[in-house]
Amino acid sequence: MFAITTLVAVSFSVGGAVLDADLSAALLWLILFFTSMAGLSRAFVQEEEAGTVTALRLAARPDAVFIGKYLFNVTLLFSLDVLVVPLFWVLLQQTVALPLSFLAVVLLGTAGLAGASTMVAAIVAKAGARGPLMTVLAFPVLLPLLLGAISSTRTCFVGDKAIAADLLFLFCYNGVALTASLLLFPYVWDE
Amino acid sequence: MFWQILLGIWMTAVILASFLYMPATQGLGQTGRIIVYHVPAAWLAVLAYLISMLNAVGYLRRGELRLDRQARINAELGTVFCLVATVTGAIWSRAAWGWYWNWDPRQTSIAVxxxxxxxxxVLRSAVSDQARRARLSAVYSVLAFLTVPFLVFVVPRVYASLHPDLINLEQGSFDMDRKMLVVFLASLAGFTGLYAWMYKLVARLENLLDKLEQQKRGEAESER
Structure with missing residues (x-):
């Protein structure tokens, strides 16, 4: 819902003008970033509030818990993509020169968003703070991913450069974020 | 005491030399003098952050609060030097590139x-429990440290940097006048000394505060 509101707001405020590829790529990723901040920050807070953390800690190993949360978040963001990206295309009249690569960029980008945000969400839940802390902590960690995703999305819209290196970059970010999270998660989870 | 006085004289000499002894640089002109302050500050910021991150890893492995404190003090000092580097860089950018800030890759990475x-x-101030704060902030600093190098790959692909390079990679040599090199290295040594002294002062202050706290607690217990 948050995503659709933002998307409609963006579409209204540009007033049907056809946007530059640079600009609309940046807008797409801003929408996805803030939506995932709003949605994913709840991932672990819910468990803390409902008091189910202890049971979960007894029942499963930390990496199992992390992978479960991560997969759930990835699924959540993918279904968000299914909603937002077609609407984005319809409302902002954006032509896409490389549709298949665009799909890959969106999927790899959102998977990366989910990976790093899951880890930050675990930290935020333990910190016992609500609201803006999630965005403050996640932004610097996600910035390389966002910049990379924006520039490769622009390439997909225009289709003027080779995309393979960009896809490799996004893939590597995913790998590093996931490995680091798996190594660090037990320190956050166990007390 | 001896070392502090020596450091004071040393830094005064560096400041005087940077204006009087050092020649104006080729290409950059008079603005090149800022190299004596800007580069050592940036180098120390990186050094202090690196030490902070290593201490965070050490804390996660051994769980000693002493290491967490070292990580925090180094992060604070690193931020001080990072601010100095950012501000001097912005002033230089106004003179050399026309405006204080223009998202040159170097400016982007220092902003990040x-x-x-x-x-x-912010994370540290949000958590009140000491051990939990230490663990969470250590995890965060390692996570951030691992993802940031990606910026080094993205940013140069998108924007070209205008930042002057100290080390000429093609010739494998320092692009510096002899006199300038002397002043620069002296300044680097002086700044590093300054950092070591600042670190010692803060660590001593924190230890004294700890002792004071313990003493108060002891008195409160003996009264009871």
């Missing part, structure tokens, strides 16, 4: 560094 450590301090 500042963002990370701001977030680090």
């Amino acid at each position: 560094l500042l963002l990370i450590y701001t977030a680090y301090f």
Whole structure:
């Protein structure tokens, strides 16, 4: 819902003008970033509030818990993509020169968003703070991913450069974020 | 005491030399003198952040609060030097490139560094329990440290940098006048000494505060 509101707001405020590829790529990723901040920050807070953390800690190993949360978040963001990206295309009249690569960029980008945000969400839940802390902590960690995703999305819209290196970059970010999270998660989870 | 006085004289000499002894640089002109302050500050910021991150890893492995304190003090000092580097860089950028800030890759990466450590301090202030604060902030600093190098790959692909390079990679040599090199190295040594002294002062202050706290607690217990 948050995503659709933002998307409609963006579409209204540009007033049907056809946007530059640079600009609309940046807008797409801003929408996805803030939506995932709003949605994913709840991932672990819910468990803390409902008091189910202890049971979960007894029942499963930390990496199992992390992978479960991560997969759930990835699924959540993918279904968000299914909603937002077609609407984005319809409302902002954006032509896409490389549709298949665009799909890959969106999927790899959102998977990366989910990976790093899951880890930050675990930290935020333990910190016992609500609201803006999630965005403050996640932004610097996600910035390389966002910049990379924006520039490769622009390439997909225009289709003027080779995309393979960009896809490799996004893939590597995913790998590093996931490995680091798996190594660090037990320190956050166990007390 | 001896070392502090020596450091004071040393830094005064460096400041005088940077204006009087050192020649104006080729290409950059008079603005090139800022190299004596800007580069050592940036180098120390990186050094202090690196030490902070290593201490965070050490804390996660051994769980000693002493290491967490070292990580925090180094992060604070690193931020001080990082601010100095950012501000001197912005002033130089006004003179050399026309405006204080224009998102040159170097400016982007230093801004991200500042963002990370701001977030680090926000996280620390949000948690009240000591051990938990130490663990969470250590995890965050390692996570940030691992993802940031990606910026080094993205940013140059998108924007070209205008930042002057100290080390000429093609010739494998320092692009510096002899006199300038002497002043620069002296300044680097002086700044590093300054950092060591600042670190010692803060660590001593914190230890004294700890002792004071313990003493108060002891008195309160004996009264009871």
